[in-house]
Amino acid sequence: MITAELTHLFFQQYWWLLVSVLGALLVFLLFVQGGQTLIYTIGKTNEERKMIVNTLGRKWELTFTTLVTFGGAFFASFPLFYATSFGGAYWAWTALLLAFTVQAVSYEFRSKAANVFGKRFYESLLFINGLLATVLIGTVVGTIFNGADFSLNILNNVSWNNNTRGLEAVLNWHNVALGLAVFFLARIMGLLYFMLTIDNEEIYKRSKKHILINTIPFLVFFLSFVVYLLMKEGFAVDADGIVSMEKYKYLHNFLQMPVVLIIFLVGVVAVLWGIIKTLFSKSKFDKGFWIVAPGTVLTVLAILLIAGYNGTAFYPSYADLQSSLTIQNASSSLFTLKTMSYVSLLIPVMLVLAIVSWRAINKHKITETEMNDKNEKSY
Amino acid sequence: MTQLLLNIDPSLIDWSRAQFALTAMFHWIFVPITLGILFIIAIMETIYVKTGDLEWKRITKFWMKLFGINFAVGVATGLILEFEFGTNWSNFSWFVGDIFGAPLAIEGIMAFFMETIFIAVMFFGWNKVSKKFHLTATWLTAIGANLSALWILVANAWMQYPAGMQFNPDTARNEMVNFWDVLFSPVAINKFLHTITSGYTLAALFVIGVSSYFLLRKRETFMAKRSIVIASVFGFISVMALIFTGHGSAVQVAKYQPMKLAAMEGLYEGGQEAELIGIAILNPKKTVDNNEDPYLFKIGFKGALSFLIDFDTKTYVPGINDLVYGDKENGILSAEERIEKGKTAMDALVAYKELKKAGKDDEAKVQYDILMANFEHFGYSYIKDPKDIVPHVPTVFYSFHIMVIFGTMFVLIFLIFGWLTIKNRIEQFKFAKLLYLIGIISIPMAFIASEAGWVVAEVGRQPWVIQDLMTVDAGVTNISSGAVQTTFWIFAFIFTGLLIAEVSIMLKFIKDGPAKPENEGGK
Numbered sequence: 001m002i003t004a005e006l007t008h009l010f011f012q013q014y015w016w017l018l019v020s021v022l023g024a025l026l027v028f029l030l031f032v033q034g035g036q037t038l039i040y041t042i043g044k045t046n047e048e049r050k051m052i053v054n055t056l057g058r059k060w061e062l063t064f065t066t067l068v069t070f071g072g073a074f075f076a077s078f079p080l081f082y083a084t085s086f087g088g089a090y091w092a093w094t095a096l097l098l099a100f101t102v103q104a105v106s107y108e109f110r111s112k113a114a115n116v117f118g119k120r121f122y123e124s125l126l127f128i129n130g131l132l133a134t135v136l137i138g139t140v141v142g143t144i145f146n147g148a149d150f151s152l153n154i155l156n157n158v159s160w161n162n163n164t165r166g167l168e169a170v171l172n173w174h175n176v177a178l179g180l181a182v183f184f185l186a187r188i189m190g191l192l193y194f195m196l197t198i199d200n201e202e203i204y205k206r207s208k209k210h211i212l213i214n215t216i217p218f219l220v221f222f223l224s225f226v227v228y229l230l231m232k233e234g235f236a237v238d239a240d241g242i243v244s245m246e247k248y249k250y251l252h253n254f255l256q257m258p259v260v261l262i263i264f265l266v267g268v269v270a271v272l273w274g275i276i277k278t279l280f281s282k283s284k285f286d287k288g289f290w291i292v293a294p295g296t297v298l299t300v301l302a303i304l305l306i307a308g309y310n311g312t313a314f315y316p317s318y319a320d321l322q323s324s325l326t327i328q329n330a331s332s333s334l335f336t337l338k339t340m341s342y343v344s345l346l347i348p349v350m351l352v353l354a355i356v357s358w359r360a361i362n363k364h365k366i367t368e369t370e371m372n373d374k375n376e377k378s379y
Numbered sequence: 380m381t382q383l384l385l386n387i388d389p390s391l392i393d394w395s396r397a398q399f400a401l402t403a404m405f406h407w408i409f410v411p412i413t414l415g416i417l418f419i420i421a422i423m424e425t426i427y428v429k430t431g432d433l434e435w436k437r438i439t440k441f442w443m444k445l446f447g448i449n450f451a452v453g454v455a456t457g458l459i460l461e462f463e464f465g466t467n468w469s470n471f472s473w474f475v476g477d478i479f480g481a482p483l484a485i486e487g488i489m490a491f492f493m494e495t496i497f498i499a500v501m502f503f504g505w506n507k508v509s510k511k512f513h514l515t516a517t518w519l520t521a522i523g524a525n526l527s528a529l530w531i532l533v534a535n536a537w538m539q540y541p542a543g544m545q546f547n548p549d550t551a552r553n554e555m556v557n558f559w560d561v562l563f564s565p566v567a568i569n570k571f572l573h574t575i576t577s578g579y580t581l582a583a584l585f586v587i588g589v590s591s592y593f594l595l596r597k598r599e600t601f602m603a604k605r606s607i608v609i610a611s612v613f614g615f616i617s618v619m620a621l622i623f624t625g626h627g628s629a630v631q632v633a634k635y636q637p638m639k640l641a642a643m644e645g646l647y648e649g650g651q652e653a654e655l656i657g658i659a660i661l662n663p664k665k666t667v668d669n670n671e672d673p674y675l676f677k678i679g680f681k682g683a684l685s686f687l688i689d690f691d692t693k694t695y696v697p698g699i700n701d702l703v704y705g706d707k708e709n710g711i712l713s714a715e716e717r718i719e720k721g722k723t724a725m726d727a728l729v730a731y732k733e734l735k736k737a738g739k740d741d742e743a744k745v746q747y748d749i750l751m752a753n754f755e756h757f758g759y760s761y762i763k764d765p766k767d768i769v770p771h772v773p774t775v776f777y778s779f780h781i782m783v784i785f786g787t788m789f790v791l792i793f794l795i796f797g798w799l800t801i802k803n804r805i806e807q808f809k810f811a812k813l814l815y816l817i818g819i820i821s822i823p824m825a826f827i828a829s830e831a832g833w834v835v836a837e838v839g840r841q842p843w844v845i846q847d848l849m850t851v852d853a854g855v856t857n858i859s860s861g862a863v864q865t866t867f868w869i870f871a872f873i874f875t876g877l878l879i880a881e882v883s884i885m886l887k888f889i890k891d892g893p894a895k896p897e898n899e900g901g902k
Contacts, residue, residue: 059499062495062496064495065487065494068458068461069484069487069488069491069492071483071487072480072483072485073488075464075465075483076483076485077484079476079480079552080473080476082469083469083472086465086466086472087466087469087858090466090856090862097466100458101455101458102873103455104455105455105877105880105881108447108448109881112448113888116883156473156551156552157469157473157857158470158856159857160858163859333547333554335555336478336481336555339558343481343488343489350488350492353496353497354496357496360507360512361499361503361507363507374894375894376503377444377505
């Protein structure tokens with residue numbers, strides 16, 4: 001039983017951890033989106049494209065559900081963020097939602113007769129989803145380090161100080177660097193997933209080649225983001241809740257939280273190791289996905305943890321520093337966080353069920369024979 | 380009164396409501412089929428697993444494919460709906476996020492994940508997992524979908540009847556103090572049961588309607604009759620539960636949202652022996668402040684409304700005028716009085732926050748007591764004109780009566796289809812063709828009734844976004860009306876495109892019929 005002695009701060013930190021885990025899982029599951037931008041790059045025939053769409057199509061709902069759960073968990077645990085960011089950065093979030101809306105139907109409708117708009121139309125929607133969802137998620141997450149243009153009144157109602165309502169985030173190169181890093185990482189994971197799940201030599205070879213092509217821009221954008229993050233001023237919050245600028249804040253956060261630093265380093269090494277092993281293995285190696293994916297989760301988790309822990313404002317306002325959101329001032333009440341913490345015990349159960357289902361569906365690689373079997377559902 | 384509301388453009392409120400209504404109504408086209416047809420599919424698959432009859436597997440797969448086509452659009456619109464609480468109703472999100480967010484999070488963690496995990500097995504696992512594992516996945520998908528309905532309906536019910544919470548002036552929001560009161564509030568339980576059974580009813584009519592098409596065309600008659608047997612039994616049980624919980628809804632509306640009940644019945648002057656309207660045409664000239672007759676034509680039952688809500692024809696039911704102008708004899712405050720008390724509460728809140736900031740805790744305590752003494756009227760501080768507490772009566776009235784009339788007809792449809800197919804006489808029935816046509820027409824009727832139910836629930840509670848605590852203009856995100864207008868049309872364009880594609884695919888799929896029989900079953 002969760003004891004009464006546990007403080008509000010404990011639960012705020014616990015829920016920031018959970019939200020960060022969900023965010024990290026979401027970025028990992030964006031391999032579906034990354035793969036969607038490569039349907040025509042990797043698939044040169046109708047059969048190859050069908051296998052690619054189907055291997056991704058069996059997982060799109062997991063990404064979607066994680067996004068919805070991430071939103072719901074944020075609403076329940078940090079409602080002021082939900083109100084401030086979604087209500088404030090209206091256009092940024094709406095664009096992101098639209099990108100996801102068109103995904104859900106595209107798999108189901110793509111190959112159906114009488115789908116009105118034609119197969120290429122739905123494939124274009126999948127590409128748009130793959131591009132926008134990854135870049136926008138990364139860019140929006142960038143604002144938790146660079147701030148947003150809002151202020152709050154006495155009732156905590158948000159006012160946004162410009163008419164672009166969140167789209168101005170793309171004018172900050174640091175935000176965009178993260179967006180593009182997520183985009184190229186998602187493509188790398190998509191390619192690794194093709195190699196893992198599709199039984200086709202041509203797809204394997206082409207995927208391997210494109211991993212190298214995508215790794216270069218990924219490293220450029222990721223390293224630019226990380227180096228600048230460690231060098232820049234950050235939004236610190238003191239014991240009285242006063243927010244101020246602190247030089248090298250995020251570097252300090254890593255140094256003052258060595259466990260988080262280790263998580264970050266292990267994650268980055270895993271991502272690089274998975275890519276290198278796939279590219280340079282002498283024998284056919286198709287398990288790189290299972291090295292890069294956990295590496296991605298750990299890296300993103302560490303980045304999100306330094307945004308909220310160690311006296312840091314996780315959604316800073318550059319218009320009014322004292323309107324910045326911290327895990328203390330943006331959270332739900334102690335009672336609600338406690339109640340939700342009981343519910344959170346279901347998360348490991350759901351993860352186990354997800355693993356069982358994943359293994360059952362991915363037991364065998366996708367083949368052309370399976371795609372041509374009319375008794376099997378295919379997209 | 381201290382003005383905390385920013386100058387909100389009235390057209391912003393209208394467009395924000397329109398956008399939410401658009402998304403919710405599109406979403407509700409797809410969700411009820413999902414809720415109900417999954418159980419119908421699960422029952423069919425259970426029969427297949429029990430009997431090993433491949434025809435049942437073929438029937439199961441046919442309805443599963445139709446479900447799949449429908450499911451994707453429901454997911455897409457559902458995502459938008461969840462995030463619109465933040466994008467378009469951000470002040471609401473903060474004011475009640477401490478309570479409202481929890482059901483949404485639980486919905487994601489518990490229900491969506493269960494549904495998502497097992498739906499992949501259900502669709503793709505026929506030849507990959509054992510029969511029993513597959514069947515379990517189908518049932519768990521159905522349970523997951525219905526669990527997600529539970530949590531979102533708990534959240535909706537809380538907006539109609541805020542329970543299990545307390546206002547915290549320090550954070551300027553409502554905070555949860557009892558989770559079980561939120562989950563098991565009588566409104567939540569009833570709303571959940573009423574809504575899911577409406578989904579089951581709609582799904583059953585969908586199955587009957589599509590099967591009627593096959594019978595009309597004299598194709599796949601064996602599959603069609605088997606489907607009708609399952610759907611009519613499932614549908615009959617559902618519609619009876621729907622009527623029972625509908626009565627429960629009326630009782631609760633009378634208790635917690637009397638203005639909604641008055642609008643549902645077009646009741647302007649309340650009293651004992653209140654009349655239940657069977658069918659009527661409202662007088663368009665009737666307003667709160669004139670003496671026109673509310674009806675141009677009506678067939679009503681005197682005392683039946685009183686009896687319906689309390690099993691006593693003498694029970695007093697307040698009318699619209701009583702709620703606007705008050706009825707001292709029956710202890711009803713006028714809207715004007717409630718507005719004054721609401722303003723007192725709001726002023727006390729502002730004074731409290733200023734005194735606290737100045738470190739004057741004793742004086743702040745006095746303001747706190749004033750605030751809490753008047754808190755039940757807090758939302759009235761946002762009301763500018765007493766007449767603003769009246770929803771659009773014709774919309775609520777006609778929606779309610781269409782829902783009830785159609786719902787009653789559905790009982791007969793299930794009985795007739797069920798009886799004739801169980802006795803295997805449907806093809807010999809003298810008016811078989813007419814019956815098939817009725818079966819087909821019942822599909823759009825079910826959608827109309829189902830949407831009408833939500834119109835009653837949501838338009839009927841206007842102007843409240845949370846009953847008596849917050850009005851829509853206080854809850855809306857402060858953004859330019861033009862921005863919301865733009866996104867409204869973008870959403871309308873996309874949703875309409877998706878709907879056209881879905882209907883087209885479904886019609887083609889139904890026209891082509893189920894796949895040819897398999898030679899061998901799954902594992």
